[in-house]
Amino acid sequence: MAVYTEVSPAQADTLLARLGLGAQHGLVPISSGIENTNYFVSTDQGEWVLTVFERLSADQLPYYLRLMAHLAAQGLPVPAPRPDADGKLVHTLAGKPAALVERLPGAPVDAPDIHHVALLGTLLARLHQAVADFPLHQPNLRGPAWRAQTGARAQAWLEGGPAELLQAELAFQAALAASPALAALPQGAVHADLFRDNALFDGARGQERLSGVFDFYFAGHDHFAYDLAVVLNDWCIDLDSGALDEARAQALLQAYQAVRPLQGAEQRLLPAMRRAAALRFWLSRLDDWHRPRDAQLLTPKDPAHFERVLRHAVDQPWHP
Numbered sequence: 001m002a003v004y005t006e007v008s009p010a011q012a013d014t015l016l017a018r019l020g021l022g023a024q025h026g027l028v029p030i031s032s033g034i035e036n037t038n039y040f041v042s043t044d045q046g047e048w049v050l051t052v053f054e055r056l057s058a059d060q061l062p063y064y065l066r067l068m069a070h071l072a073a074q075g076l077p078v079p080a081p082r083p084d085a086d087g088k089l090v091h092t093l094a095g096k097p098a099a100l101v102e103r104l105p106g107a108p109v110d111a112p113d114i115h116h117v118a119l120l121g122t123l124l125a126r127l128h129q130a131v132a133d134f135p136l137h138q139p140n141l142r143g144p145a146w147r148a149q150t151g152a153r154a155q156a157w158l159e160g161g162p163a164e165l166l167q168a169e170l171a172f173q174a175a176l177a178a179s180p181a182l183a184a185l186p187q188g189a190v191h192a193d194l195f196r197d198n199a200l201f202d203g204a205r206g207q208e209r210l211s212g213v214f215d216f217y218f219a220g221h222d223h224f225a226y227d228l229a230v231v232l233n234d235w236c237i238d239l240d241s242g243a244l245d246e247a248r249a250q251a252l253l254q255a256y257q258a259v260r261p262l263q264g265a266e267q268r269l270l271p272a273m274r275r276a277a278a279l280r281f282w283l284s285r286l287d288d289w290h291r292p293r294d295a296q297l298l299t300p301k302d303p304a305h306f307e308r309v310l311r312h313a314v315d316q317p318w319h320p
């Protein structure tokens with residue numbers, strides 16, 4: 001999206017000097033994304049992405065940045081944050097917390113096919129395995145409590161069928177959140193927003209390589225099956241209807257399970273997790289729509305898409 005905070009070349013240079021990177025010779029605002037201010041930064045020592053955090057506090061950021069550093073250190077294609085001389089990953093720019101991470105090569109794929117989703121499924125399973133020894137803990141800030149609170153507010157913005165759907169889903173999710181079956185699912189630090197616009201591919205057509213995944217700023221402690229549901233709901237959805245594309249879903253799951261087989265309970269609760277994930281993004285999009293923030297470049301995302309995804313997930317639950 002969005003550029004909420006304008007960064008001058010002089011401000012960027014000051015930060016780069018602190019990080020031992022010299023001056024920039026390119027500072028380009030990024031229009032995609034909706035949460036933070038992002039710039040591509042070119043230096044003699046490589047290409048970077050500068051993020052100025054608009055909602056997250058400096059206290060919350062070490063979790064995300066250390067998670068990225070942890071995954072990158074294990075050889076996963078995740079951008080490593082640049083530390084300062086003291087090893088700190090959270091910096092300050094224009095009075096706000098900021099980070100500089102490696103710019104990954106490649107481009108996003110708008111219409112993923114079986115090949116792309118299989119690569120993503122493999123990587124997702126590797127991410128879930130790699131956090132076993134990640135020492136930090138932070139809750140998913142878009143988890144059950146946020147969904148209940150935002151859902152209550154969103155009732156005022158809806159009427160008729162959508163309002164009924166929301167009310168019923170909030171009740172279903174409240175019961176699920178309190179259930180011992182859910183609490184027993186395997187969990188850890190998960191990305192929680194791994195949409196197709198947060199992954200890059202490079203290489204020849206038909207033989208693409210997944211060059212990396214980024215935007216860990218919604219990461220948090222949650223169930224691996226929830227993270228998988230977030231991914232299924234974006235990578236394996238027909239964007240016109242909101243229905244699940246079963247061929248892509250099977251391919252993604254098969255690749256995932258070749259690395260990390262799902263437990264029986266995870267398989268059983270996957271339909272409910274898909275509903276939780278659809279609700280989460282329906283609510284955040286409604287919230288952004290009805291309570292917009294100022295930004296120079298901002299394209300709000302369509303809430304109705306996730307209403308359709310949720311309706312399909314409720315009416316036609318899909319079991320692997």
Ligand SMILES: Nc1ncnc2c1ncn2[C@@H]1O[C@H](COP(=O)(O)OP(=O)(O)O)[C@@H](O)[C@H]1O
Binds near residue numbers: 102
């Ligand atoms: N590490 C990275 N490597 C390459 N491109 C990136 C990287 N991080 C962000 N981008 C680019 O910046 C855009 C916005 O980033 P994103 O993290 O999704 O923003 P937001 O957090 O504001 O939603 C992405 O769509 C991508 O084009």
Ligand SMILES: N[C@@H](CCOP(=O)(O)O)C(=O)O
Binds near residue numbers: 034197198285
């Ligand atoms: N993926 C979310 C929006 C979060 O924005 P991002 O650009 O940081 O992924 C959605 O599609 O609603």
